[in-house]
Amino acid sequence: MEKAKTLYALLSGHQNEILRQWQKEQLAPGVLRSDLISPDELKQQMEDFLRYLVEAVKKDETEDMSSLEAWKEVRSFLTEISKTQAKKGFLPSETSMFIFSLKKPIFQLLQSYDTEDLEKFASDLWKVNTLLDQLGLLTMESYLKSKEEIIRRQQEEMLELSTPVVKIWEQVVAVPLIGTLDSARTQMVMENLLQEIVRVSATIAIIDITGVPTVDTLVAQHLFKTVSAARLMGAECVISGIRPQIAQTMVHLGVSFQDITTKATLAEAIKYAFSRVGYRISKGESTK
Amino acid sequence: MELKVLKRSTFPIRSEEDIVKARQIVRNWANEVGFKLVDQTKLVTATSELARNTFVHGGGGEMMLEQVEDGTRSGLRITFQDHGPGIPDVTRALQDGYSTAGGLGLGLGGAKRLVHEFSIQSEVGKGTVVIIVKWV
Numbered sequence: 001m002e003k004a005k006t007l008y009a010l011l012s013g014h015q016n017e018i019l020r021q022w023q024k025e026q027l028a029p030g031v032l033r034s035d036l037i038s039p040d041e042l043k044q045q046m047e048d049f050l051r052y053l054v055e056a057v058k059k060d061e062t063e064d065m066s067s068l069e070a071w072k073e074v075r076s077f078l079t080e081i082s083k084t085q086a087k088k089g090f091l092p093s094e095t096s097m098f099i100f101s102l103k104k105p106i107f108q109l110l111q112s113y114d115t116e117d118l119e120k121f122a123s124d125l126w127k128v129n130t131l132l133d134q135l136g137l138l139t140m141e142s143y144l145k146s147k148e149e150i151i152r153r154q155q156e157e158m159l160e161l162s163t164p165v166v167k168i169w170e171q172v173v174a175v176p177l178i179g180t181l182d183s184a185r186t187q188m189v190m191e192n193l194l195q196e197i198v199r200v201s202a203t204i205a206i207i208d209i210t211g212v213p214t215v216d217t218l219v220a221q222h223l224f225k226t227v228s229a230a231r232l233m234g235a236e237c238v239i240s241g242i243r244p245q246i247a248q249t250m251v252h253l254g255v256s257f258q259d260i261t262t263k264a265t266l267a268e269a270i271k272y273a274f275s276r277v278g279y280r281i282s283k284g285e286s287t288k
Numbered sequence: 289m290e291l292k293v294l295k296r297s298t299f300p301i302r303s304e305e306d307i308v309k310a311r312q313i314v315r316n317w318a319n320e321v322g323f324k325l326v327d328q329t330k331l332v333t334a335t336s337e338l339a340r341n342t343f344v345h346g347g348g349g350e351m352m353l354e355q356v357e358d359g360t361r362s363g364l365r366i367t368f369q370d371h372g373p374g375i376p377d378v379t380r381a382l383q384d385g386y387s388t389a390g391g392l393g394l395g396l397g398g399a400k401r402l403v404h405e406f407s408i409q410s411e412v413g414k415g416t417v418v419i420i421v422k423w424v
Contacts, residue, residue, distance in 0.1 A: 180308050214311055214329070216336040217392045245329035253333060253398035254384050 007124055008058045014109055019050050021105035026098070036088045045081055052077050078135060082142035087150070095143045099136040103129070163189045165196040172273045173202040174266070176241075178211030186222040190229060197235045204273040205230050208266045210241030220255045227260055236261070236276065240269035294362075295355040301339050301368070302348040310339045310351050314366065321355060321362055322424050331364065331422045334402040337395040338368045338418050344389060346370025346416055356421070363404075363423035371415035378410055 011018065023046055026032065027039055052074045060070035078099070085095045106128050110121060163185065165175045173196050175189060197205055207223065209215065227237040240263040242250075250257075263269040274281055299313060300306055314335045318328040335351075342349045349370030356365045375381045382400065387393030396418075400406040405421035 182304055182308070213315075214332050214336055216333050216340070217394045217398060218336075218340060221392050245326040248326050249329050249333045249402065252330060252401045253337075254394045254401065255392065255398070 007127065008054070010109060010124075011054050011057055011106070015050060015054055018102075018105045018109065019047060021108070022046060022050070022102050025101040025104060031097070031101075033090060033094060036085075036090060049074075049077060049081070074135070075138060078138055079142040082139040083146040086143045086146035090143075092140060092143055096136050096139050099132055099139055103132055106132075163192050165192045167196070167200050167202075168206070168270060169274065169277075169279065171201065171203045171277045172206070172270070173197060173200060173204075174206035174208060174270075176208040176211060176266075179213075181212060181219045181222060186219075186226070190222075190226045193226060194229055194233060197230060197233055202235050204238065204276055205235050206238045206240055206266070206269045206273060208241040208269070209239060209246075210243070210266065212241075215246050215250060215255075217253060217255060220250070220253075224260075238263060238269045238272060240264070240266045290358070291365075292357045292359075293354050293365075294357060296352065297354075298350055298352045300348075300350050301342045301370075303343070307336060307339045307343060311336050313353065314364070317353060317355065317364055318422075321364060323364075323422070327422065327424070330402040331366075334399040334420060334422075335366060337399040338366075338420070341395060341416075341418070342368045342370045345375075346372030348372075349415070361423045363421055365419065365421045368418045369415065374412040374414055374416055375408075375410040376412050378408055382408075 023043055026042060026046065032039065032042065056070050056074045081098065082095050085098075107125070110125055110128065163175065163177070165173055168174050173193070175193050175196075177189065179185075181189075193205060193207075196202065207226065209223075212219065223239060227239075230237045238261045239257065242262055242264060261272065263272060271281060297313075299310060301310060311332050315328060315332050318331050323331065339351060342351070347370065349368065349372070352367040352369070354365040354367075356363055380386055382397045383393075384397050385393045396408075399418075399420065403420040403422045405419075407419045408416065409418075410416040
């Protein structure tokens, strides 16, 4: 039986064998996500990764293998793979198995150690185990980070999507509010609305709250602030879409819209706005 | 009449998102118990006020939601508990227009008017417990 001198010697001496075993694990039916990645692409990734890994072991075979410099390439390569997998739609377990499935081939190889040298066997086994666990955790971290980025981007997109300010007619703008009015969104609504008021020289702004499920004191306060700011810019605000259940709740809550014009429906608000700026809606001949 | 608890669940109130979740859960339960839309809205709004108090003033806490029955009526009992600084003057806190956080100052008193039963216990340095009940 051969006597391995160092971990590097062992790994580099059997690199092809490890790769073959590892690829067998990862390309097995039921493991390979052929719908997300081609076998050739995966094989190439594995070959590249193993090469980086062996290189890093050569540079740094210390007790805890913690030299950042030596492991820089391995870590950045692995981070990249995990991020790509997250974007493609791999499961977290599948992404971490990329590393964990490397354990079997390497452990098998370690078993070929001289049985006399138990101490060396145990210490190398521990080293490899710790190393692969750390790399496995790294895949998870990168995977989650990538997912979080996706969620954050979608949140930002939704923020913008959900607060469109539309021009109804000359001097009249409207903003239909939908969903939960948390601080971030209210801020955005306010900014968008004020900007639009300036851009189209609006004198009337309609805020429609038909799509807001709960109007509590915080939402009311946000609305009041928006109305005040619009007033400072010379525009009058009309709040529309106050449903019966919201109206009753507001009364009990003690919130009063005293000096703000409110309308039950958007149609009423538009009619009111038109009359304020001197337009009249009248029924004419149908064009049908 | 003895109060019977049919169902009970506890939810954390530790972030803005938890307040949104609390509203959704209360709306679902209220719907199941058979509240009309107006009463659902009232209860959900009261929940929103009290959950926000738990988060903003109490530094976070929890909400316990119970489906209760007293023989003739069924309803929901909701308990908001925090271990924050407590309220030194509860009577004043219940007054409309009194706010320590720059709000409208209507939350606590408003919540009281939106439900059938309302009780508040607060001890400075220990925290605050608010219990509300609304019957169908």
